[in-house]
Amino acid sequence: ETGVTQSPTHLIKTRGQQVTLRCSSQSGHNTVSWYQQALGQGPQFIFQYYREEENGRGNFPPRFSGLQFPNYSSELNVNALELDDSALYLCASSAPPGTGSNEQFFGPGTRLTVL
Amino acid sequence: QQQVKQSPQSLIVQKGGISIINCAYENTAFDYFPWYQQFPGKGPALLIAIRPDVSEKKEGRFTISFNKSAKQFSLHIMDSQPGDSATYFCAATIQGGSEKLVFGKGTKLTVNP
Numbered sequence: 001e002t003g004v005t006q007s008p009t010h011l012i013k014t015r016g017q018q019v020t021l022r023c024s025s026q027s028g029h030n031t032v033s034w035y036q037q038a039l040g041q042g043p044q045f046i047f048q049y050y051r052e053e054e055n056g057r058g059n060f061p062p063r064f065s066g067l068q069f070p071n072y073s074s075e076l077n078v079n080a081l082e083l084d085d086s087a088l089y090l091c092a093s094s095a096p097p098g099t100g101s102n103e104q105f106f107g108p109g110t111r112l113t114v115l
Numbered sequence: 116q117q118q119v120k121q122s123p124q125s126l127i128v129q130k131g132g133i134s135i136i137n138c139a140y141e142n143t144a145f146d147y148f149p150w151y152q153q154f155p156g157k158g159p160a161l162l163i164a165i166r167p168d169v170s171e172k173k174e175g176r177f178t179i180s181f182n183k184s185a186k187q188f189s190l191h192i193m194d195s196q197p198g199d200s201a202t203y204f205c206a207a208t209i210q211g212g213s214e215k216l217v218f219g220k221g222t223k224l225t226v227n228p
Contacts, residue, residue, distance in 0.1 A: 004158070033215065033216075040221070042119075042121075042219050042221050043216070044218070048214075048215060056215055090158050092158075092216075103161050104216060106151075107158050109158050
């Protein structure tokens with residue numbers, strides 16, 4: 001069974017730039033959620049993708065957007081980067097919502113630094 | 116608004132001791148409460164979870180105690196080991212929708228040998 005993988009591991013960008021982070025879900029999982037974890041904080045829900053559509057969104061501005069592909073992999077795009085966007089971005093995959101299987105399996109994350 | 120409050124922020128225990136981490140929630144619609152363990156450089160991993168129809172769940176050295184009326188739940192780690200040194204997060208979610216996890220701020224546990 002293949003776990004959740006994310007790329008890249010680390011990324012350094014400057015303010016105003018755009019970034020794309022990638023996630024491959026665990027085998028058999030068709031639901032992907034993205035979280036932002038600031039240093040010393042718990043992860044915060046950004047959004048979830050199911051069947052290639054956004055299925056729930058947290059309190060993040062529209063410059064945070066995403067995609068899910070037919071193979072269930074996903075991208076997180078952040079435009080107009082701000083210093084406060086520096087964080088660990090976590091991807092989690094899970095069985096479809098409402099199936100009673102609640103466990104979300106997290107990847108190792110992408111550490112984004114905005115200078 | 117912080118929906119899940121976690122304490123303490125950090126905890127140091129001796130090997131063999133009991134580690135206790137507490138969480139309180141505000142949203143009574145939450146119906147699934149997992150605990151995650153995170154090691155440096157890794158993503159969180161599910162440790163143990165509970166639903167509000169039970170007051171306690173035990174898996175090995177890890178126990179969740181749940182008090183629905185007080186809207187509180189806690190993680191007890193018995194016979195704590197140096198390998199348990201990690202950051203622990205409580206979380207809560209509402210099943211059936213996006214099932215987004217609402218996390219506490221985390222507790223950094225250090226178990227001294």
